[in-house]
Amino acid sequence: MSMNYFLFQLYRIVVPKRIRTKILLSQLQKKIPAYYTSIPSSRNDVEVQELLQFIKGNGVRIFPYEFTSQHNLSDIAVYDDSASGLKYVLQDGKRLYFKRRWSADRIKQSFHDLTLEQDEKSPHRYLSAEFDLSVDDVLADFGAAEGNFSLSVIERVKKIYLFEADQEWIEALQYTFAPWKDKVEIVPKFISEKNDDRNCSGDTYFKDKELSFMKIDVDGGERGLLKGFETILSNRKPMRIALCTYHQHTDQKDFTNLLEKDQFKVTPSSGYMIFYYDKKLRAPYLRRALIRATKTN
Numbered sequence: 001m002s003m004n005y006f007l008f009q010l011y012r013i014v015v016p017k018r019i020r021t022k023i024l025l026s027q028l029q030k031k032i033p034a035y036y037t038s039i040p041s042s043r044n045d046v047e048v049q050e051l052l053q054f055i056k057g058n059g060v061r062i063f064p065y066e067f068t069s070q071h072n073l074s075d076i077a078v079y080d081d082s083a084s085g086l087k088y089v090l091q092d093g094k095r096l097y098f099k100r101r102w103s104a105d106r107i108k109q110s111f112h113d114l115t116l117e118q119d120e121k122s123p124h125r126y127l128s129a130e131f132d133l134s135v136d137d138v139l140a141d142f143g144a145a146e147g148n149f150s151l152s153v154i155e156r157v158k159k160i161y162l163f164e165a166d167q168e169w170i171e172a173l174q175y176t177f178a179p180w181k182d183k184v185e186i187v188p189k190f191i192s193e194k195n196d197d198r199n200c201s202g203d204t205y206f207k208d209k210e211l212s213f214m215k216i217d218v219d220g221g222e223r224g225l226l227k228g229f230e231t232i233l234s235n236r237k238p239m240r241i242a243l244c245t246y247h248q249h250t251d252q253k254d255f256t257n258l259l260e261k262d263q264f265k266v267t268p269s270s271g272y273m274i275f276y277y278d279k280k281l282r283a284p285y286l287r288r289a290l291i292r293a294t295k296t297n
Contacts, residue, residue, distance in 0.1 A: 024276060025060045028285070032060070032274070035283045051272060051286065060274055067121040073112050078104040084175055094151055097172040114148045123271030123289040126215050126242040131267075131292045133157050138210040140202075142191050142225060143218040147173050150184075150215075159183050159210070165190045165198065192221060193228035201228030213240045217290075220247040226258060233262045241293040246275045252288045264293040 033052050036042040043049070054064045061068060078087050081097070087104060088097045089111050098107045117124040126149060133139065137157045141150045144162040146169060154160065154177070162173055162184060170188050177184040190199045202225065211232070218225055222243065226233065233239075241259070245251035245268075256266045272286035 021276075028060045028274065028276060029055055031283075032285045035285060047271065048286070060276065062273055062275065063116055063122060063124070063271075064274055065121060065123075065271065067119050068116055071112055071115050071119070073108050076108045076111055078107050081175070086172060086175060088176075091148060091151055094154075095176060096146060096148055096151055097175045098146055099168045099172055101168070110146070111148075114146070118149070118152070121271075123269045123273055124244075124246075125269065126290065127153075128269075128292070131240065131242070131294070133213060137212045139213045139215065140206070140211055142214065142216045143221075144173065144186075145169055147176050151176060154180050154184070157183075157213075160185070161211075162186045163191045164188065190221070191218065191228065192224040194224075203229055203231045206232060211236070212238060213242075215242045217244040222247065222251065222255065226255070233259070233264075237295045238297055239264075239293075239295045242290055243293065244290045246273045246287040246289050247278065249278075249280065249282065249287075252291060256291055259291075259293045262295070264295045266291050266293045268292075 032055060036048055036052060051064050054066065058064070076089060078089055079095075080087055081095075084097075086097045086100055087102065087107055088095045089107065090096070091111075096111070098110065102110075116122060119125065127133065133153050133156050135156060135158060138159045138161075139150065139153065139157050140161045140163065141147070142163045144150060144164040145166070147162060147164075150160050150162060160177075160183065162177070164170065164173060164186070165188060167188065170186060173186050177186070187200070187205070191202060191205075192199045193201055195201050195204050216222055216225060222245075241264070243255055243259075245255055252268060256268075259266050268288040269290050269292065271289070273289045274285060275281065275287055
């Protein structure tokens with residue numbers, strides 16, 4: 001065991017996480033501008049320069065953009081459902097339930113973060129004016145969690161498959177989508193390249209099922225998911241995919257190359273994320289939040 005590793009582990013034990021995060025963000029506020037200033041091409045990159053200007057005045061954030069100031073925790077109301085004992089918020093007038101053990105404050109913070117992700121100006125927004133869903137679409141929501149994305153489109157699609165392996169979310173999803181249980185199927189498994197009690201592959205599960213749109217955000221498990229979809233990605237069309245690319249350093253490049261080999265047209269979302277939760281975050285620091293891939297007839 002190296003001395004550096006020992007010191008790093010000691011640092012994590014002795015220094016509280018809140019303080020470690022504050023130190024990290026302070027370091028990144030210096031490192032990110034210094035890195036991009038050293039690259040001549042970035043000086044004429046409008047996206048990068050606007051982001052650097054934001055960091056200078058506001059510090060480092062996951063979404064380093066002005067739209068974040070338009071979302072306030074104080075505007076979020078959390079309600080109690082006496083029948084189920086669960087708490088929920090209203091999303092576009094529809095009930096979005098959360099884990100039974102979560103406090104109202106935690107739910108507020110979570111829903112606040114979700115609204116940031118899907119803001120019209122967010123780099124993490126799955127859909128766009130040119131990349132949208134229709135009444136004929138069958139959607140697979142991989143990494144559904146609380147199901148906010150699927151709830152936002154539930155009335156616009158033909159059917160939804162919700163894949164979520166966290167058992168605490170299953171109960172919440174059942175209540176959220178109870179009004180649409182005829183068009184929603186909850187699959188309590190990981191989606192990967194495996195097929196066993198806890199996992200299933202896309203090629204196996206959707207072999208004889210309709211599927212036209214995939215939303216993929218599985219906390220770094222995207223590579224295994226795509227490997228388990230090799231046959232469908234290669235052969236089935238039309239198909240559209242909103243695929244998160246911020247969890248690991250080379251996600252955007254790797255996933256773009258993979259999908260282009262299967263004849264998808266791939267476009268990154270606008271803007272960047274600074275995913276400082278990644279302990280391996282390094283230059284160039286800025287990551288595209290997702291790519292949108294399309295294969296037509």
